[in-house]
Amino acid sequence: MNAKTVLPAVAMTAVSMVLTLAVVVMWLGTAMPWPVALVVGLGIDGGWLATLAYERRLAAQGDHSHGVTAVGWSFGLIATGVLVAHALTAEESTGAWLAVAWLPVAAKALWLVHGLWERTALTPSALGAIRGILQEARDEAAVARARLRADATTEETRLTAVTAAGARVARVQARTAATLAGAWSTLESARQGEDTGRALTSVTTPVTPGVTARWELPVWGPSDPVTTALDSAPALTDDALDTLVDQIRHSRTPPLSYREMATRFRTAGHSASEVRLRAAWKRVAERPATEATP
Structure with missing residues (x-):
């Protein structure tokens, strides 16, 4: 130069x-x-x-x-x-x-x-040092750009996968909701139909003579928690259990269904296993109307 x-x-x-x-x-x-x-x-x-x-x-x-x-x-x-x-x-x-x-x-x-x-x-050594510094800066910039591109690609792939998974879950939930809605609609139609009660009564009359059964299908909606005191409630004998079941069953006219009676029984704080309670219900239901406790 x-x-x-x-x-x-x-x-x-x-x-x-x-x-x-x-x-x-x-x-x-x-x-x-x-x-x-x-x-x-x-x-x-x-x-x-x-x-x-x-x-x-x-x-x-x-x-x-x-x-x-x-x-x-x-x-x-x-x-x-x-x-x-x-x-x-x-x-x-x-x-x-x-x-x-x-x-x-x-x-x-x-x-x-x-x-x-x-x-x-500048001397050749200084020019060489400057060239080395500039080359190092270019290398670092290229590595940083490559890392940013890789991170962006990874994030894009992750977001795409999450979005696709979310879409699949939403589709499954939509199909499930539609199926449940159809099922509950069918149940509600059966529960509200007049022929359903007569058909179920004709089936149960030979089994439980003299008892008019009330059939209620599940209702889709929130349920109220039942507060019980099972640990502190005393154990009931079969006679006492029958008396309580009969009183609760005939506390309303027409008599309560088993489900309503069981709910009121446990809400009142009484304790009995499901097997004993259902057996008491059958015994009370089989009694003639004249022997029922008022």
Whole structure:
């Protein structure tokens, strides 16, 4: 990179010095002896070259002098002025001379660019370290992007699976609810039908003569909890149990069904197993109406 910036500056400086010397000799050679014109041209080029060498020495030491820089630009402007004046006074090829009149200023500008590059140039080891840091940063960014994409894909898959499972559960629940609704509708129709009671009564009459059974199908709805005190209730004998069952059964007209009687029996705090309670119910139900306890 050093050669890429310094070689153009050196080449343009050399061309500018040669043009300046040639123009001074041609322009002033008509008014004074050519050796004097040659000395004037060499003086301009020499001053320019000396200030340039001094600037380069200061730059190599990491220093800078505004005075030297101003003198160097002054020599460059003088050389440019000589070329412009010669182009304007030349009888022929005025445009061509004006086209090359900017070379001294361009040479100074190239040296300025080269100086700026030198002040910002880094060693190969520093450049290697910077490249390594940049590469590491790019690698970390690529890994982070890949991890984010993988996490997003995983989350999308999980959400898709959960959504699909939820949809399946909702469909199953909907089908189950529809089936239950149909079943309970059928039960309700059977419970409300007049023929259902007569059909069930005709079946139970030979088994329980003299007893009018009341058939109630389950009702779909909330149920009230039954508070019992089974642990503290005393054990009842068969006679006492029969008396209680008969009293509870005939506490309402028409007599209560077994289910209603059992519910009231346990709500009152009495204790008896389901087998004993059902046996008592059968014994009470089989009694003639005249023997029932009022």
